[in-house]
Amino acid sequence: MHQHEDALRDDTSRAVLLDTFGGPEVLALRDVPRPRAGDGQIRVRVSAAGLNPMDWFMTADAETAARFGLSLPCGFGTDYAGAVDQVGPGVSGYAVGDRVFGAALSRAVADHVVIDADGDIASGIAHHTPDGVDDRTAATLAIAGSTASAALDVLGLGPGDTVLVGGAGGGVGVFAVQLARIAGARVIGTGSPSSAEYLRSLGAEPVAYGEGLADRVRDLGLGTVTAALDLHGTETVHVARELGVPDDRICTIAGQVDGVPAANGADSAPDALENIARLVAAGRLRVPLEATYPVEDIRVAVETQAARHVRGKVVIDLAP
Numbered sequence: 001m002h003q004h005e006d007a008l009r010d011d012t013s014r015a016v017l018l019d020t021f022g023g024p025e026v027l028a029l030r031d032v033p034r035p036r037a038g039d040g041q042i043r044v045r046v047s048a049a050g051l052n053p054m055d056w057f058m059t060a061d062a063e064t065a066a067r068f069g070l071s072l073p074c075g076f077g078t079d080y081a082g083a084v085d086q087v088g089p090g091v092s093g094y095a096v097g098d099r100v101f102g103a104a105l106s107r108a109v110a111d112h113v114v115i116d117a118d119g120d121i122a123s124g125i126a127h128h129t130p131d132g133v134d135d136r137t138a139a140t141l142a143i144a145g146s147t148a149s150a151a152l153d154v155l156g157l158g159p160g161d162t163v164l165v166g167g168a169g170g171g172v173g174v175f176a177v178q179l180a181r182i183a184g185a186r187v188i189g190t191g192s193p194s195s196a197e198y199l200r201s202l203g204a205e206p207v208a209y210g211e212g213l214a215d216r217v218r219d220l221g222l223g224t225v226t227a228a229l230d231l232h233g234t235e236t237v238h239v240a241r242e243l244g245v246p247d248d249r250i251c252t253i254a255g256q257v258d259g260v261p262a263a264n265g266a267d268s269a270p271d272a273l274e275n276i277a278r279l280v281a282a283g284r285l286r287v288p289l290e291a292t293y294p295v296e297d298i299r300v301a302v303e304t305q306a307a308r309h310v311r312g313k314v315v316i317d318l319a320p
Contacts, residue, residue: 014318015110016076016298021062024302027076029295035114037088042115042126044100047319048139048292049109050079051305052171059106068105069122075107076298077316078121081129081138091117099129101138101277103265109298109316121266127273132281140171140287140313141276146265147253148175149272152183154251154261155227159184163227164217164243166190166236168204169311172253173231175276177202178285180229188217188225190236198288198311209235214242230255288312 013034018026037043055077058068065074081101084094094100094117102125104113115124129138151172157163157180168177168189180187181203189204190213199206207216213235217225227249228240234255241250247259256262279285290310293301295318305314 013111014295015107016295018059018074018076019072021059021065021072021074023060024056024299024306027298027302029298032110035112037086037091037114039088040090040117041088042084042091042094042100042117043086043088044080044082044113044115044126045085045320046080046082046108046111046113047135047317048081049077049295049316049318050081050140050143051077051301051314051316052079052143053305054078054143055106056302056306070106075110077107077109078103078105079139079142079144080104080108080113081135082318084126085112088117093117094126099135099138100126101129101133101135101141102126102273103142109295109318111318111320127277130277130281133277135319136289136292136315136317137280137287138277139315140289141273141280143265144171144313145175145276146268146272147263148172148179149269149276150263150265150267151229151231151251151253152176152179153267153269154263155229155249157183157185157227161185161226162188162222162224163229164188164190164225164236164240164245165204166209166228166230166239167232168199168202168206169195170231171310171313174202174287174312175285176229176231177204179276182279182284185227186222188220188222192309195311202288214239217243229253290314292317 084098104124115126169191187204189199190209196206225243230236230252252262290312292315
């Protein structure tokens with residue numbers, strides 16, 4: 001009997017699945033057949049999965065899900081970190097036991113994910129995790145890090161710049177603020193009044209969002225704002241225009257404004273995530289964690305993340 005139960009465990013795995021699109025209430029942790037790595041693939045034993053707004057946004061309804069190529073039954077979550085536990089034929093550059101992190105579109109919150117060794121975000125992306133970066137931190141890097149990197153590439157920041165970052169305390173903002181500072185720019189970050197000290201800890205000069213933002217930015221006395229990044233909607237775009245920032249030095253990731261460039265993680269440079277991971281390993285970039293949850297508490301974790309008041313990242317633990 002015990003041997004039979006052990007054999008069943010060897011053939012099964014846990015994954016968070018949706019049988020219908022909707023909010024956190026439709027998420028369920030299920031036992032599923034353990035996937036196997038095929039030709040050109042690796043299987044990763046996931047130890048941590050980071051949450052992003054896109055996770056619940058793209059599974060909220062069938063129409064949105066279809067735009068991302070998702071159908072039911074559907075997995076959940078995209079960022080992951082763990083270790084390779086199976087290598088398929090034809091794969092080079094990975095071995096069993098290698099620590100990796102990356103993205104697997106809407107299927108990362110699972111004990112195992114199968115990744116194409118030379119894939120994209122849909123089929124899966126894997127990068128080697130540097131020594132000195134723990135799995136919880138590595139599990140936060142892929143979506144937010146690549147999005148921030150792509151947006152900053154649009155702006156081309158340097159030591160002479162002062163950049164206004166709207167939504168600076170969120171998951172992407174954590175990376176955008178620090179990467180802008182590493183590039184030599186001065187950063188003004190918008191947030192709630194209660195987030196001021198947190199934004200300062202990231203390297204930004206805090207300013208409260210909302211009506212009168214342009215005047216509050218001027219009152220800081222930091223000189224001319226030369227660039228702007230809107231990580232939440234469009235408020236920062238309109239304020240930046242009011243401050244005289246040209247459209248080609250404004251970037252959005254969530255809202256769209258005619259004449260203003262937008263960026264997403266797919267636009268990032270091929271080496272963007274490796275560079276970010278190296279900065280983390282070197283202690284030059286840190287990723288604050290708002291909270292960690294066991295996978296059994298996935299609904300609570302997503303509710304926390306979806307409230308959009310988190311400072312930093314929310315991570316799901318799947319460690320064996």
